[in-house]
Amino acid sequence: MSKESTKYNRRQFLEFLGAAGSTAFVLNTPSVFGDTPKYGGTATCGMSFLMQTPDPHRYIGPWGRQCMSPCWEGLATPTPLGERLRLLEEHGPDAAIPEVQPMLANNWEIENDGRRYVFHLKKGVKFHNGKELDSEDVKWNWQRIQDPVHLSGSRKFLTLFLESIETPDRHTIVANLSKPYGGFLMANTWCFTSILPKDSIPYGAIWGFAPTFTPSTAAPPGTGPFVMTEYQQIHQAVFERFGDYRIEGLPYLDKIIYKVMSQDAPRTMALRAGNLDYIWSAESNWLEKQVKGKNLNTLHHLAEENLNLFPMIAASVQTIYLNGHPDMDTPFKDERVRQALDYCLDREILAKALYGELGIPMYQGYNPDISPWGFADVKGRKRGITKAKALLSEAGYPNGLDVEFKITPTNGKNDLRAQIIQQMAKPAGFRLNINSQVGVQYWSNLRQYTYQMMMWSIYHEDPMNFYYIYLHTDPDEPYNGLAPVTGIKDPEIDLLLDKVAEASDLQQRKATFKKVVQRAIDKAYWLPNTSVIGSIAWSNRLQNFNPWSYFQPEQAFTQAWVES
Amino acid sequence: MSFRQFLIKRVLYVLPTLFLVTVAVFSILHMVPGDPVDALLSEMQDEEMRIILIKQLGLDQPIYVQYFRWMTKVVQGDLGQSILHNRSVSLIIKDALPRTAYLAVAAMALALIIALPLGIIAAVKRKKWQDYFAQVTAMIGLSVPAFWEGLLVMLFFGLILGWFPVGGYTDPSEDFFDFLHHLFLPAVVLGFELVAVLTRMTRSTMLDELNKDYVQTHRAQGLPERQIITRYVLKNALMPTLTIGSIRMAALLGGTVVIESVFSWPGIGRTILEGITSQDFPVVQGGVLVVSFAFIFINLLVDIIHKWIDPRIKLE
Numbered sequence: 001m002s003k004e005s006t007k008y009n010r011r012q013f014l015e016f017l018g019a020a021g022s023t024a025f026v027l028n029t030p031s032v033f034g035d036t037p038k039y040g041g042t043a044t045c046g047m048s049f050l051m052q053t054p055d056p057h058r059y060i061g062p063w064g065r066q067c068m069s070p071c072w073e074g075l076a077t078p079t080p081l082g083e084r085l086r087l088l089e090e091h092g093p094d095a096a097i098p099e100v101q102p103m104l105a106n107n108w109e110i111e112n113d114g115r116r117y118v119f120h121l122k123k124g125v126k127f128h129n130g131k132e133l134d135s136e137d138v139k140w141n142w143q144r145i146q147d148p149v150h151l152s153g154s155r156k157f158l159t160l161f162l163e164s165i166e167t168p169d170r171h172t173i174v175a176n177l178s179k180p181y182g183g184f185l186m187a188n189t190w191c192f193t194s195i196l197p198k199d200s201i202p203y204g205a206i207w208g209f210a211p212t213f214t215p216s217t218a219a220p221p222g223t224g225p226f227v228m229t230e231y232q233q234i235h236q237a238v239f240e241r242f243g244d245y246r247i248e249g250l251p252y253l254d255k256i257i258y259k260v261m262s263q264d265a266p267r268t269m270a271l272r273a274g275n276l277d278y279i280w281s282a283e284s285n286w287l288e289k290q291v292k293g294k295n296l297n298t299l300h301h302l303a304e305e306n307l308n309l310f311p312m313i314a315a316s317v318q319t320i321y322l323n324g325h326p327d328m329d330t331p332f333k334d335e336r337v338r339q340a341l342d343y344c345l346d347r348e349i350l351a352k353a354l355y356g357e358l359g360i361p362m363y364q365g366y367n368p369d370i371s372p373w374g375f376a377d378v379k380g381r382k383r384g385i386t387k388a389k390a391l392l393s394e395a396g397y398p399n400g401l402d403v404e405f406k407i408t409p410t411n412g413k414n415d416l417r418a419q420i421i422q423q424m425a426k427p428a429g430f431r432l433n434i435n436s437q438v439g440v441q442y443w444s445n446l447r448q449y450t451y452q453m454m455m456w457s458i459y460h461e462d463p464m465n466f467y468y469i470y471l472h473t474d475p476d477e478p479y480n481g482l483a484p485v486t487g488i489k490d491p492e493i494d495l496l497l498d499k500v501a502e503a504s505d506l507q508q509r510k511a512t513f514k515k516v517v518q519r520a521i522d523k524a525y526w527l528p529n530t531s532v533i534g535s536i537a538w539s540n541r542l543q544n545f546n547p548w549s550y551f552q553p554e555q556a557f558t559q560a561w562v563e564s
Numbered sequence: 565m566s567f568r569q570f571l572i573k574r575v576l577y578v579l580p581t582l583f584l585v586t587v588a589v590f591s592i593l594h595m596v597p598g599d600p601v602d603a604l605l606s607e608m609q610d611e612e613m614r615i616i617l618i619k620q621l622g623l624d625q626p627i628y629v630q631y632f633r634w635m636t637k638v639v640q641g642d643l644g645q646s647i648l649h650n651r652s653v654s655l656i657i658k659d660a661l662p663r664t665a666y667l668a669v670a671a672m673a674l675a676l677i678i679a680l681p682l683g684i685i686a687a688v689k690r691k692k693w694q695d696y697f698a699q700v701t702a703m704i705g706l707s708v709p710a711f712w713e714g715l716l717v718m719l720f721f722g723l724i725l726g727w728f729p730v731g732g733y734t735d736p737s738e739d740f741f742d743f744l745h746h747l748f749l750p751a752v753v754l755g756f757e758l759v760a761v762l763t764r765m766t767r768s769t770m771l772d773e774l775n776k777d778y779v780q781t782h783r784a785q786g787l788p789e790r791q792i793i794t795r796y797v798l799k800n801a802l803m804p805t806l807t808i809g810s811i812r813m814a815a816l817l818g819g820t821v822v823i824e825s826v827f828s829w830p831g832i833g834r835t836i837l838e839g840i841t842s843q844d845f846p847v848v849q850g851g852v853l854v855v856s857f858a859f860i861f862i863n864l865l866v867d868i869i870h871k872w873i874d875p876r877i878k879l880e
Contacts, residue, residue: 052648052842148613151604155613208649232659233649234838235733235830259732261828266718270730273723438841443602447614478611 035543041562042255043542045278045554046267050260054219054231055207056194057145060153060460062315065191066280069554070239070256071128072222074190075105075119075138077555078461081297081312081370082548096506097372099462100185104133104195104223114180114504119188121171126244127197128221135167140198142175149204154192157183157465161501180502182509183464191461191552196220225251225558234260252544252561271537272305277562278538278545280553287311287535288357296533297370299548306540310547313370314534316459317362318417320527325449325487331403332452333487336395338524341453342381343388344425351530353420354413358533364517365458365466365528372506373463375514380521388428400429406445406454409436414455417530449487458528463500463513471516471525472497486525493519567871574867578860585856586638586849590631593845599623600647600843621647634849643850648842653850656835661854663733664831666743667823668816670751672809675758680805682759683766687774688793698763705760714753714826721749731828750827754820758812765808769801803874807866814862818855 051064056072058064079101087097102108105119125133145152146159161181166174177184187193200220205213207220208231218238219228223246226239239256259276261267268283270276282290291311294300300309322332322341331337351359363380366373392400405422409415415436422432432453437445445451460466470485472494482489496516503509520526536553538545545560547553601617618624622633637644643653686698722730728749736743773779774797782792821833832851839847 149616151613151617208651232830234660234834259828260830261731263826263828265715266731266826266828269715269718269723270732273726273730275722275729275732438596438843441597441602443605444597444599447602447605447611 037249037252037544038561038563039252040254041252041564042257043253043277043557043560043562044257044259044275045280046261046270046276047258047280048260048262048264048267050231050233050237050258052233053206053208054228054237055201056190056196056220056222057141057150057152057154058206060157060192060465062459064153065552066554067228067237067258068190068194069224069550069552070226070557071219071224071228072190072194072196073103073224074193074195075103075108075121075188076100076185076190077103078186078189078191078551080549080551082550084372085297099372099506100189103190105188108185110504114182114502115177117175117177117184119173119175121173122246123171125223125246127200127223128227128242129197129200130244131197131221133195133197133223134170135173136170137198138173138195139165139167141193141195144201145193150206154187154465156469157462158187158193160464180504181464182501182503182506183462183468186462187464189461189551192465194222196222226253226256236260247558251558253557256557268537271307271539274306274539276539277542278536280536282309282535282537284355284358287533291533291535292357297548299546307537308540308542308545309535309537310553311533311535313360313367314532315367315370315461316457317365317367317528317531318414319365319456319458320421320529321446321451321454321456321486322524322526323449323451323453323487324525325482326489328449328487330449330452331395331397331401334395335523336391337397337401338527339381340388340391340395340428341425341430342524342527343384343391344428344430345381345421345527345529346383346424347380347529350417350420350424351532354417354530355532360531360533362528362531363521366463367531371461372510373461373513375517378514378518378521381524383424385427392429397429400431402431402433404435404452405432406435406437406442406451408438408442408455418455421529446485458526463497463509463516467513467516467520468497468501471520488523488525490519490523490525493523493525570871571868574864578857578864581860582853582856586635586853587631589849589852590627590634590845593840593843593848594627594630596843600845602843604648634846638850638853643853644846646839646844646847648844648847653846656847657832657850657854660830660832660835660851661817661858663829664817664820664824664833666736666747667750667754667820667829667831668813670747671754671758671816672813674751674755675762676809678755679759679762680766680802683763683805684770684793684798686763686767687770688789690771695767698767702760702763705756705758705763708756710753710757710820710822711826713756714750714823717749717753718826731826733829750823750829753827754816754823758809761812762805762809765805766801769804770797773797773801799873803870806869806873810862810866810869814859817858817862 047066049063051059051067054067056068077100079098084097087095104122104125106122107120109118111118121133121135127133142158142162142165144150145155146162148155161177161179162175163178164176166176168174175184201207202213207215218231225242225245227242228237229240230236230238237258241251241254245251261270264281264283267279268286271279290302290309294311296311296313302309322338323330324333324338326333347361347363351361360367364374364378368374368376405418407414407418418434422434425432442454445454458466471483471488473479473481473483473489475481493516496512496519499512500509500516503512536547541562543561543563545556547556550556600621601614601623604617605614622630634644645651646653646656649656682698682701686695689695718730721728729746732746734742734746779792779797782796821837823829824831824834832855836848836851839851
């Protein structure tokens with residue numbers, strides 16, 4: 001039963017935004033939901049995890065971003081979903097919406113056919129340690145990420161084609177690339193390349209990792225609205241207001257506390273009991289009841305609960321990885337076996353069985369409802385056991401075959417998912433032997449191709465940071481002309497991915513990437529299968545909290561305040 | 565054997581036990597496929613970074629060299645550095661162990677306050693409603709899974725009644741009242757299982773003692789029942805309860821992973837679990853070593869207390 005009293009659908013919300021005269025990322029006026037801003041107060045949040053070390057260059061995944069968003073900023077920020085939907089509403093479904101928006105850079109130019117990126121930095125931006133941002137800082141960050149010794153999560157994505165760096169003046173930084181690279185702007189958003197002050201971490205050290213480096217503060221300085229002042233990975237992280245933030249008057253809150261509450265049910269109960277102001281990922285049964293009949297990606301007020309809810313489609317897509325390495329002991333090097341397994345999957349049933357009403361069947365790595373890299377008209381295989389059997393027989397397995405299926409049961413609902421897939425594949429002759437592993441074994445298997453089929457996911461904002469890295473062949477050691485992870489060698493997909501890399505025009509990139517997605521489906525290199533509706537929820541005490549205007553929900557603390 | 569000789573002998577037993585524990589933990593951890601480098605690199609399929617890390621962490625050395633290096637440091641009182649958090653393992657344990665100890669002590673205190681009287685009453689009022697009540701309580705405590713019990717008390721006392729916070733931890737040095745407020749529910753859930761064990765143990769040992777001849781003699785002598793129970797029966801009956809209670813206490817110090825996870829209590833159990841899943845070898849090795857030491861130490865303490873309570877106990 002719906003508990004809402006005030007519901008903002010997308011159109012109403014957009015009208016509201018429009019009436020307030022705000023674009024989604026203009027941070028200077030509190031325009032949505034709040035009346036009079038109040039300074040002070042603490043927001044307490046329940047988070048599933050915190051990143052392992054508070055070094056923003058290390059991590060690029062969701063847990064890292066939650067911690068990064070109050071503290072660190074980049075030259076740009078990915079365009080928020082709210083802004084994207086607003087522009088689509090305004091200009092139609094074919095509108096060319098920029099992937100990124102300015103953050104520490106005021107603007108930029110792309111020259112020399114996409115081989116030269118010139119960023120003009122904002123002036124007067126202060127780091128948490130009092131230093132003023134200049135182009136040498138950006139250069140140092142790029143070089144730090146480029147050096148493998150720093151184990152940066154975005155090393156390949158940012159510096160794949162980075163040849164040289166110029167700093168013509170204090171507020172201009174130039175990247176010269178070896179070839180045109182359309183993903184370079186996205187690689188310079190804060191999620192991949194947060195900007196820290198030059199030399200704030202010694203060469204070779206990782207914050208909270210190198211034995212020879214003992215930092216005097218909890219985390220490296222950034223330019224974000226809050227400073228991280230405490231960090232205990234299994235307990236909590238504390239962020240305090242940065243008085244010299246680049247946007248005058250912001251933030252309003254004195255403090256944000258991220259408490260680690262790894263279980264969904266207690267975390268949701270804590271919010272409902274009033275112990276927390278904000279949670280990431282509500283418990284699925286409760287969420288399913290709350291979102292019934294409501295629009296996604298829209299803010300909802302739950303009057304009886306005194307809460308607010310933002311149900312959203314999760315960015316990651318659960319995927320079966322198939323090992324296609326020609327030299328490994330795997331049946332999936334034969335395209336027909338991969339396709340046969342794909343024919344066994346009934347994604348609608350799988351999504352429903354795993355997540356009920358919250359499940360979304362998926363055939364590709366990006367959901368078209370939330371990502372510019374998803375396509376509503378790509379064609380996936382529907383379940384067809386007769387076809388699957390025929391393909392297996394053709395591939396030399398008329399009596400079926402035994403396959404080892406490695407899973408990490410702690411991740412999502414992988415144990416249940418694996419059992420459903422096992423049963424779906426059985427009639428065609430696949431005898432899947434499920435083998436549970438811990439997360440680190442997983443990565444080891446992917447790196448060394450020591451698996452036949454595994455469960456993992458596809459995510460990230462730009463195809464260069466997933467499809468390119470995992471499906472494009474790598475001529476260097478140790479891959480030697482095979483794609484990392486899947487072990488495939490497909491010159492056509494290489495060519496298409498090169499075109500995706502080189503195109504600067506977004507529409508052109510999208511058109512080519514669509515062919516990559518369709519080819520990956522046709523060849524069944526990997527089998528994306530489900531996504532899920534996730535959520536964030538917050539108490540009424542937290543005012544002016546508007547995740548619609550930000551790429552990452554936790555960035556919305558910048559403009560929020562608390563009512564006593 | 566004198567008490568001093570007994571003590572020296574027991575302390576000497578500790579060393580080979582701890583040595584075997586370290587060998588076992590080290591070997592098992594290194595036998596599991598994957599390594600901390602995989603955890604550090606996580607999603608990054610970058611061989612160049614992997615090679616650098618393996619060298620940095622000394623994982624390219626043979627396993628016995630790695631063990632010897634670690635043991636050399638341990639003997640010098642250095643448990644090493646966490647690979648994932650680069651904090652000294654000693655500091656990580658210093659943070660986490662007291663939190664678990666608070667929980668364990670509170671749970672044990674609650675359990676003793678409830679279980680001892682309940683067990684005694686159950687024995688004295690055998691086959692009466694008090695006995696049935698105690699037995700049913702014990703049965704529930706033993707059969708209900710702790711995580712489910714945890715969720716139920718959170719729902720009722722946290723969400724419906726709003727009397728206690730639903731999970732989380734506040735350091736006592738920050739706000740002692742808030743610390744107690746957060747401690748109560750996990751301590752009750754943890755203590756409930758202990759109540760069950762200790763009630764059953766107290767009841768059965770009390771019944772054994774009550775059937776002995778010396779009790780009949782005292783009764784025949786006309787001593788009041790209360791005096792027989794408190795002065796004679798209880799003293800003898802509590803010995804097994806004390807032993808079981810102490811062993812459980814030592815086990816609790818080893819971490820109560822389920823309760824710590826459900827109540828988001830950042831104790832030693834979660835720390836070690838986190839170390840295991842990310843193969844942070846030094847944290848697991850250091851954690852298990854300290855917990856094993858605590859376990860052995862508490863057992864030694866129990867032996868000493870036994871001797872103190874009942875001087876007839878032979879030290880050999």
